[in-house]
Amino acid sequence: MTRPGRLGATDISVTPSGGQWVVRRVRAARRIGVYPTQEEAISAAQALTRQKGGQVVVQDRDGATHKRFTLGRLAFEKISAVEGIRLSKTMKQDLRRSMMTTDTPEAARRVLIAKYGKTNG
Structure with a gap:
């Protein structure tokens, strides 16, 4: 499980690039997809992350982290840990x-x- 505040291999970033929005795995050079709107990029990133679990990190046009979602198996494991379930x-x-x-x-x-x-x- 990824420690809070740290990003792992299954995490996805949504970043602006030349008027469009790029979806890629965190720390990866290759793009998974390019979308005309931030909303479409976030939706695609969430769909990718749901299967294996992980985080979606969304940046604003100025490069600051705007939103962070934890989805799928990782979210389930984090909730279970808070509830004391292993x-x-x-x-x-x-x-x-x-x-x-x-x-x-x-x-x-x-x-x-x-x-x-x-x-x-």
Whole structure:
């Protein structure tokens, strides 16, 4: 898991370039995509990040960090850590699998709850 404030290999940046918005992996030279608006670039970056998890860092035209989103598996792991929940290796594998086979994060969460959730009674 990426430590707070640090960016990892799965993190995506959205930066301005010549009137357009560039999406690329943090610290990578190659562009993933170029978009006419910041909103389109953010949407594309979020879609890329949801599968594996990570952060989306958005810069303003002056180069300052404007927004930062944590999405996907990384977000789930951060929330779990705050709640005092530690995911086992098997649980992390199940989470990865469910994130790839379901349409939404909520659906992936339901898969894990069905398998690992406490039963009342």
